[in-house]
Structure formats: structure tokens, C-alpha cells
Amino acid sequence: MGEVNLTDVRKEYEDVVAVEGMDLTIEDGEFVTLVGPSGCGKSTTLETISGLTTPTSGTIEIAGRDVTTKPPKDRNIAMVFQNIALFPHMTVYENISFGLRLRNFDKEEIDRRVENAVEIVQLEGMLDRSPDELSGGQQQRVGIARAIVREPDVFLMDEPLANLDAKLRVAMRTEIQRLQKELGITSVYVTHDQEEAMTMSDRIAIINDGQLQQCSPPLECYNRPVNTFVAQFIGSPSMNLFDGQVAGEALDVGDFSVAYDTTGTPLVDGDRVTLGVRPEDIYLADDAGDIAHPSTPVAVTVDVLEPVGDQTYAYLLAETDGETTELLMSIDPDKEISEDDTIEVVFSRDDVHVFDGAGDAVVHSLVDPSAAADDVTVEGEA
Amino acid sequence: MSEQQYSGLTGRIVKYAIHNSTDVYRLGFWVGLVSFIMITLFPFYWLLVLAVTPDNQLYQMGIVPENFNVGVFLTVVQEYPLHHYIFNSILIATITVIVCITLGSLAGYAFGRVDFPGKGPLLLLLLVISYFPGIAFLIPLFELLTGSLSILGTPTPDLYNTPWGMVFPFTMLSLPITIFILTTFYSQIPDGLEDAARVEGTTRLGALFRVIMPLSAPGVVTAAIIVFIGVYREFFFSFIMTDGSPENWAVLVYGILNFQQQHTQMYNMMAAASLIGIIPIAVLVILAQEHIVRGLTAGGLKE
Structure with missing residues (x-):
């Protein structure tokens, strides 16, 4: 019913390329989130799907029809906007029924559908109000009701929660997820918040500089990022990245090195590499017994501690020969560590990612390199 | 500054104005308002006077109509x-x-x-x-x-x-x-x-x-x-x-x-x-x- 297909979509604005070589297939009923930093082209991508922008080249198919040059009204899509965009001169009822009235539905059919939609978003009894009499959350619910009432092929959501306060945002997040599962309508959701992307989506499409980096289920993006950009973008706080090179049977970062046999990988002695370790995969040397494959201990000094409650973020400095490397790790807040302490830490070698000189992933674990080499992921897999 | 400067009628007015600036502002406001209204509405009044004055008396017409010909x-x-x-x-x-x-x-x-x-x-x-x-x-x-x-x-x-x-x-x-x-x-x-x-x-x-x-x-x-x-x-x-x-x-x-x-x-x-x-x-x-x-x-x- 509602498959969306983008083939080699490119959008240029005067001298800026906003989106380039975008190939993306969204299955029927799937919830895909486009995520990336500001100005990465995620909203432009959504706009080309909605028809509010025509791509410079490439094709867009919705539900099997080529809609590349069709105006929004002929695409059978519905959209929820960041600035909510309710028509202020219409009541809630008129807002929700706007699209149906334009399509000359029967009065009874309109009433039935509006009632149904209002029930789904829990806004009963508000139909005669005007949008400015509603709270932010209620307004966004009206926006959602306006979208679902038309029973579209595809839902497009452009940062619908960005203008709501933090608490409401989390509540609405769950609500949108529940709604999407209930209705089973293909949804494309744009956000710059990786946490929103992780929690809501079936798959995440990570975009940077107008190009698709990776499109995979949330945990795969987290566990097997295809390049350093995805590795840093997904997960909070971000992954530690260390520049180093292959030195014999080890990856040398300068201040420390990690044993690794590169046989079976494309890496050869002397290659530049980037090591990626998530803060949650660094452990105190005392706890090395808890993990299966600890690395050799690295001596560091504690620079800054940031307690956030359930854990404490520790900014560490590893120093040798006057050069320092910064590390970020998360520690159990019960540990008695204070700033300026010198401690020893180990990495879980199962969870160390290695990226080549271009930033593309080589392996996602340093344990058993021959097995790991078999499922090397490189860019373009998506 | 001596009291000498405020002598005479003008002097007393100036003295009053300086010590009661609110009154002066209020007076200014009313003078402005009344002039504006007069300038705006006078043509209408004049049209009305002109209209109701019988045509044989038009040439000696004053500011107030002498005869009404509604x-x-x-x-x-x-x-x-x-x-x-x-x-x-x-x-x-x-x-x-x-x-x-x-x-x-x-x-x-x-x-x-x-x-x-x-x-x-x-x-x-x-x-x-x-x-x-x-x-x-x-x-x-x-x-x-x-x-x-x-x-x-x-x-x-x-x-x-x-x-x-x-x-x-x-x-x-x-x-x-x-x-x-x-x-x-x-x-x-x-x-x-x-x-x-x-x-x-x-x-x-x-x-x-x-x-x-x-x-x-x-x-x-x-x-x-x-x-x-x-x-x-x-x-x-x-x-x-x-x-x-x-x-x-x-x-x-x-x-x-x-x-x-x-x-x-x-x-x-x-x-x-x-x-x-x-x-x-x-x-x-x-x-x-x-x-x-x-x-x-x-x-x-x-x-």
C-alpha cells in the first residue's frame, strides 16, 4: 500500500547541494527516521517526498506510482509539521476536516472520520474550539488528527515534537509510536535528536552533508556503525575516537596501544586507523574481571567528573611523552573516584570499533579477527 | 537665580508653567486636539452651512447660517x-x-x-x-x-x-x-x-x-x-x-x-x-x- 522509493535523488539550491545520491526504500508500514545534524539535508529529503520541493534529479515513488513531479495534493500523503501549522482561522473541526472537505466527501463520512480521529488522539469535546485555545500538546494532537483523518499512504513528520517541552515530548513520542503501530501507516520521521530516532524507529537513516550514511535498525546503527560519523552521531555521550596506526600486531594510538592481529582485514602495517570505543565500554582495571576480553590497562588521570545520577561521566587524560589523549568513560557513581586521581582503565575488546583512514568501518570487535572479518561492513551496504 | 526674573505677567506665567508642567502638557494636548478636529471637521460644517443657506443669500453667507432651507x-x-x-x-x-x-x-x-x-x-x-x-x-x-x-x-x-x-x-x-x-x-x-x-x-x-x-x-x-x-x-x-x-x-x-x-x-x-x-x-x-x-x-x- 504505502511503499516509498527514492532513487538517486539530488536537490540543489543555487550553489548548494542539499541532497545527493539519495537511495532509500521504505517498506509498507515501516517507521523510518531521517536523522542528522542541522542542515544535513534531512528536511529537504522529506520535502521531496512530500512534493513541497521538486528534486533536481532522481525519482520518487509512493505506493508504486512515480510522483516525482506531482504536486503534494496528488501524492496521498499527510504531514505533521514542526511549527504545528494549524489554520488559525478555522476551528479544530474545520482544521481536521480541511482535506476531506477539499475532496468533497459526504458530510456524514467527514463527521464519522473526524470523530474517529479525535477519539484516537484523545481530543473529544474540543471540536468547536479554535487552535489558540489549546495547549501545545493538544495543538500537535490536532495536527496528527488532521493527518490521520485522510487515511494517507504515507505519514510525513517533520520534527513534530521539537516545539514541545521535554516532558511532553517524551509522552508524545510514545503516543506517536503507538499510533503508528495501530494504524500501520508507512511513516517517515525527521529529527535531529538521535535519542528520538533510536527509540521510535524500525530503521534509522543517518544523513550527513546531504548523503545517506547508513540505514539500519537502531541497534545495528549503535553496534555496527558503518563509519566514524555514524559512530559519533548515534549514542550519547558520543563514542571516543582515537587516531592511530597499525603497528605490527597492535593498533597504536600514541599514548596507548591495543593488541590486534590485522590478518584477514584489508589493513596492513603502517595504515592510518581510527579506534572507536564507547564511554560505556571502558571499565576500571579493577573491574576487568567482569568482561570477557579486557585490553591491557591504560593509565589515565581524571580531569573532570560529571555526575548525571545513574552514572558519572569521567573525562580522562592519557599522557605519555607530553602528548595527551582525551577519553570519556561512564562510571558507576558508587565508585570512589575524584578529580586528579590517577587510575587504570581497560577497554572491552569485544566492543572496540576500527575504522580505516577514510573513516569507514573495518571491524566492530577486536576479538577473533578471522570471524569478525567475515562480516565487515562498509559504506554502501544500506 | 533670583526672584527678580519672574516679575511681571509673563514672568508669572512662565513660573507657573515651569512648576506645573503637567498642566502645560495637558493644555498643549487639548490645543492640538481641538485644532486637529477643527481642521478636519470644518469643511463638513461649511458644506452643511452652504447646503442649507437659500441660494439667494449665498453671497453674503457668514459662518453661521441665517436661514435654513433643509x-x-x-x-x-x-x-x-x-x-x-x-x-x-x-x-x-x-x-x-x-x-x-x-x-x-x-x-x-x-x-x-x-x-x-x-x-x-x-x-x-x-x-x-x-x-x-x-x-x-x-x-x-x-x-x-x-x-x-x-x-x-x-x-x-x-x-x-x-x-x-x-x-x-x-x-x-x-x-x-x-x-x-x-x-x-x-x-x-x-x-x-x-x-x-x-x-x-x-x-x-x-x-x-x-x-x-x-x-x-x-x-x-x-x-x-x-x-x-x-x-x-x-x-x-x-x-x-x-x-x-x-x-x-x-x-x-x-x-x-x-x-x-x-x-x-x-x-x-x-x-x-x-x-x-x-x-x-x-x-x-x-x-x-x-x-x-x-x-x-x-x-x-x-x-
Whole structure:
């Protein structure tokens, strides 16, 4: 019913390329989130799907029809906007029924559908109000009701929660997820918040500089990022990245090195590499017994501690020969560590990612390199 | 500073003024207000005095009427086709307003909401044209609209004694200001609302008429009023494009002028007709004012 297909979509604005070589297939009923930093082209991508922008080249198919040059009204899509965009001169009822009235539905059919939609978003009894009499959350619910009432092929959501306060945002997040599962309508959701992307989506499409980096289920993006950009973008706080090179049977970062046999990988002695370790995969040397494959201990000094409650973020400095490397790790807040302490830490070698000189992933674990080499992921897999 | 400086009447007044500045400000306010009201309303008062003064006493007329001839208002309405002139004026003004708002909306949408090359220069050109006095176009437009010219071998249509002979030049003269007002208002409507309308199923044009225009109601009404009043009181084209008979679409100002004949000048009649002619405009402004207020309070855009 509602498959969306983008083939080699490119959008240029005067001298800026906003989106380039975008190939993306969204299955029927799937919830895909486009995520990336500001100005990465995620909203432009959504706009080309909605028809509010025509791509410079490439094709867009919705539900099997080529809609590349069709105006929004002929695409059978519905959209929820960041600035909510309710028509202020219409009541809630008129807002929700706007699209149906334009399509000359029967009065009874309109009433039935509006009632149904209002029930789904829990806004009963508000139909005669005007949008400015509603709270932010209620307004966004009206926006959602306006979208679902038309029973579209595809839902497009452009940062619908960005203008709501933090608490409401989390509540609405769950609500949108529940709604999407209930209705089973293909949804494309744009956000710059990786946490929103992780929690809501079936798959995440990570975009940077107008190009698709990776499109995979949330945990795969987290566990097997295809390049350093995805590795840093997904997960909070971000992954530690260390520049180093292959030195014999080890990856040398300068201040420390990690044993690794590169046989079976494309890496050869002397290659530049980037090591990626998530803060949650660094452990105190005392706890090395808890993990299966600890690395050799690295001596560091504690620079800054940031307690956030359930854990404490520790900014560490590893120093040798006057050069320092910064590390970020998360520690159990019960540990008695204070700033300026010198401690020893180990990495879980199962969870160390290695990226080549271009930033593309080589392996996602340093344990058993021959097995790991078999499922090397490189860019373009998506 | 010694007390010496405040002696004499002037000195005492100055002293009072310095120590009671609030009173001085209040006095200034009232002097200003009363002068303004007098300047604004005196012409109306004078018209009234002129109208009710019997025509044989017009030449010694003072500031206060000596005799009341209220019948003049009845005479004007009953013996002259004043209603016909007013009807013509209202009709021509209405047509002009409709054409101006329609064309102005399209142009205002383009200038206010779409980026296209040459937008700046084009707006500037519009501004330049709008500053030309209408009278500068009088002769060429008269030629054009009375069938005296031929363009590429086709004679131009003869619009003399038709409403279109006036609607065309009025539209031309009023469009620039309409476009400027509507451009300003339309550009303030958030893009998201237009996008929402388009996704919901309108075309760009549909979004303009269903969402952007209703939300710009105060601007649209203001533009309409300005155009209507401008046309209603316009003289040059009204005078030149008809022969002055109400059957031939002569408008109110021509009708009033008709009281001034070769040997008689019925100033009291002219004054009475002028006062009656003001009524439709007054009613319109009062009605529209309500609409403007409603338009402003119904807004509440969320951005």
C-alpha cells in the first residue's frame, strides 16, 4: 500500500547541494527516521517526498506510482509539521476536516472520520474550539488528527515534537509510536535528536552533508556503525575516537596501544586507523574481571567528573611523552573516584570499533579477527 | 537665580508653567486636539452651512447660517438623478476593487512568498510607476480607450461612456498600492501554513485563497478600502471618459459638477449632493472597521 522509493535523488539550491545520491526504500508500514545534524539535508529529503520541493534529479515513488513531479495534493500523503501549522482561522473541526472537505466527501463520512480521529488522539469535546485555545500538546494532537483523518499512504513528520517541552515530548513520542503501530501507516520521521530516532524507529537513516550514511535498525546503527560519523552521531555521550596506526600486531594510538592481529582485514602495517570505543565500554582495571576480553590497562588521570545520577561521566587524560589523549568513560557513581586521581582503565575488546583512514568501518570487535572479518561492513551496504 | 526674573505677567506665567508642567502638557494636548478636529471637521460644517443657506443669500453667507432651507436635500434627491450617479460610482468602484484585489493577490503572492530572479527590480519599477501622477497618462489613455489608436492594425476598443473606460485606468492607478499592501501582508503568513494546505490537498492558488487571504483579512480589507475611496473620489478619468449623463455611467463627482451650469452655479445643491455622496463611504468605513478589528483579534498565529 504505502511503499516509498527514492532513487538517486539530488536537490540543489543555487550553489548548494542539499541532497545527493539519495537511495532509500521504505517498506509498507515501516517507521523510518531521517536523522542528522542541522542542515544535513534531512528536511529537504522529506520535502521531496512530500512534493513541497521538486528534486533536481532522481525519482520518487509512493505506493508504486512515480510522483516525482506531482504536486503534494496528488501524492496521498499527510504531514505533521514542526511549527504545528494549524489554520488559525478555522476551528479544530474545520482544521481536521480541511482535506476531506477539499475532496468533497459526504458530510456524514467527514463527521464519522473526524470523530474517529479525535477519539484516537484523545481530543473529544474540543471540536468547536479554535487552535489558540489549546495547549501545545493538544495543538500537535490536532495536527496528527488532521493527518490521520485522510487515511494517507504515507505519514510525513517533520520534527513534530521539537516545539514541545521535554516532558511532553517524551509522552508524545510514545503516543506517536503507538499510533503508528495501530494504524500501520508507512511513516517517515525527521529529527535531529538521535535519542528520538533510536527509540521510535524500525530503521534509522543517518544523513550527513546531504548523503545517506547508513540505514539500519537502531541497534545495528549503535553496534555496527558503518563509519566514524555514524559512530559519533548515534549514542550519547558520543563514542571516543582515537587516531592511530597499525603497528605490527597492535593498533597504536600514541599514548596507548591495543593488541590486534590485522590478518584477514584489508589493513596492513603502517595504515592510518581510527579506534572507536564507547564511554560505556571502558571499565576500571579493577573491574576487568567482569568482561570477557579486557585490553591491557591504560593509565589515565581524571580531569573532570560529571555526575548525571545513574552514572558519572569521567573525562580522562592519557599522557605519555607530553602528548595527551582525551577519553570519556561512564562510571558507576558508587565508585570512589575524584578529580586528579590517577587510575587504570581497560577497554572491552569485544566492543572496540576500527575504522580505516577514510573513516569507514573495518571491524566492530577486536576479538577473533578471522570471524569478525567475515562480516565487515562498509559504506554502501544500506 | 533670583526672584527678580519672574516679575511681571509673563514672568508669572512662565513660573507657573515651569512648576506645573503637567498642566502645560495637558493644555498643549487639548490645543492640538481641538485644532486637529477643527481642521478636519470644518469643511463638513461649511458644506452643511452652504447646503442649507437659500441660494439667494449665498453671497453674503457668514459662518453661521441665517436661514435654513433643509428642503435642498430633498430637491437634490428628487429632481436630480443623484442616486443614479452614486450607483454608478459604487458599481465602478466595486468592480475596480474586485479586479485590483484579484490581480493584486496573485502579484502579492508572487512578490511576498516566491523567490524569483528580478524580484527586487520589478518591485522597484512598480513603485516608480505608482508615483507617476495619473494625469500624466490622461491623453495617451484617452486615445487608447476611445478607439483612436490601432495596435498592429487592430483598432483599440471604444470604451467611451462605458464603465470599463474608467475601470481600466482606475485599476492601473490603484494596482501598485494594492500589490504593495498585499505583498507585505502575504509575506507574513508562515510558510508552514501554506505547506500544510498544499499537503492537505490545495494547489498553490487554492492555498492563497483558502488560507493566506483569509489570514490576511485586515490587509485585504485595508487595500480594498483604499482602492474604493480612491476610485469613488477620482475626478480626471471620471470626467473625461463619459459625457456626464448618468445613463452613460457618469459618476458622482461628474454629477456634482453638473450643478455648475453655464450661467447658474447652484453651490447649495452641490454642497447637499456632496454631503449625501459621503454617506456610502462613511457606511463602508464603519462596516469595514469592524471587520478589521475582527480580523486582527481572530489571528493568533503560532510560530
